Amino acid sequence: GESVGLHLPTLSVQEGDNSIINCAYSNSASDYFIWYKQESGKGPQFIIDIRSNMDKRQGQRVTVLLNKTVKHLSLQIAATQPGDSAVYFCAEAFQGGKLIFGQGTELSVKP
Amino acid sequence: GAVVSQHPSRVICKSGTSVKIECRSLDFQATTMFWYRQFPKQSLMLMATSNEGSKATYEQGVEKDKFLINHASLTLSTLTVTSAHPEDSSFYICSASIPGLGSYEQYFGPGTRLTVT
Numbered sequence A: 001g002e003s004v005g006l007h008l009p010t011l012s013v014q015e016g017d018n019s020i021i022n023c024a025y026s027n028s029a030s031d032y033f034i035w036y037k038q039e040s041g042k043g044p045q046f047i048i049d050i051r052s053n054m055d056k057r058q059g060q061r062v063t064v065l066l067n068k069t070v071k072h073l074s075l076q077i078a079a080t081q082p083g084d085s086a087v088y089f090c091a092e093a094f095q096g097g098k099l100i101f102g103q104g105t106e107l108s109v110k111p
Numbered sequence B: 001g002a003v004v005s006q007h008p009s010r011v012i013c014k015s016g017t018s019v020k021i022e023c024r025s026l027d028f029q030a031t032t033m034f035w036y037r038q039f040p041k042q043s044l045m046l047m048a049t050s051n052e053g054s055k056a057t058y059e060q061g062v063e064k065d066k067f068l069i070n071h072a073s074l075t076l077s078t079l080t081v082t083s084a085h086p087e088d089s090s091f092y093i094c095s096a097s098i099p100g101l102g103s104y105e106q107y108f109g110p111g112t113r114l115t116v117t
Helices: none
Strands: A010-014 A019-026 A032-038 A047-049 A056-060 A062-067 A072-077 A087-093 A097-102 A105-110 B003-006 B011-012 B020-026 B031-037 B044-051 B067-072 B076-083 B090-097 B106-108 B114-115
Touching: A010 A019, A010 B044, A019 A087, A019 A105, A032 A062, A032 A072, A047 A056, A047 A062, A047 B076, A072 A087, A087 B090, A097 B044, B011 B020, B020 B090, B020 B114, B031 B067, B031 B076, B044 B067, B076 B090
Parallel strands: A010 A105, B011 B114
Antiparallel strands: A019 A072, A032 A047, A032 A087, A056 A062, A062 A072, A087 A097, A087 A105, B003 B020, B020 B076, B031 B044, B031 B090, B067 B076, B090 B106, B090 B114
């Protein structure tokens, strides 16, 4: 099946704290997973990706963890800043470029 | 980096009219472009996959006669919402993939806000 978003859950954190955003996916055939950041009124912006044969990947201030056993993906943001406030989506990627987006989480960072 | 533009950024049209949205890859050629629709506070829903020079592939539940997609060149895909109704009001986003960099690479446009009155 495909992940369908209904209403966005929200996560509120204090500036400087670490944030963990979770995502459950549904398709075992996904080759690749991608996290996107979307600011209000804009298109999604690539953050980090991970192949299905990996369980962890680190970027600058961000880490993605993949647990294929329970079909769970997480995005960890270290030292969260006000500029990180946005909606975060995970997406399953398939050959040919097709993306299926997850529900999304709205991150709010308090200064 | 790769840039994708959309035009217009916002459009208001009357019910029953048609509106065309353009998606352009500015500094690369895109053999494949994708169209998404996003309702407020919801996720992006893939509508169709647009391949240059061939018919678009529509996702289940998306009416191909209502959402006409044309990908006439390697840098331009258009989405025409025909006989628009208020329920078609949404944020429409396109993306483009870059051939040769892996089929998973996609770059998103800034989106087009459509309001049907």
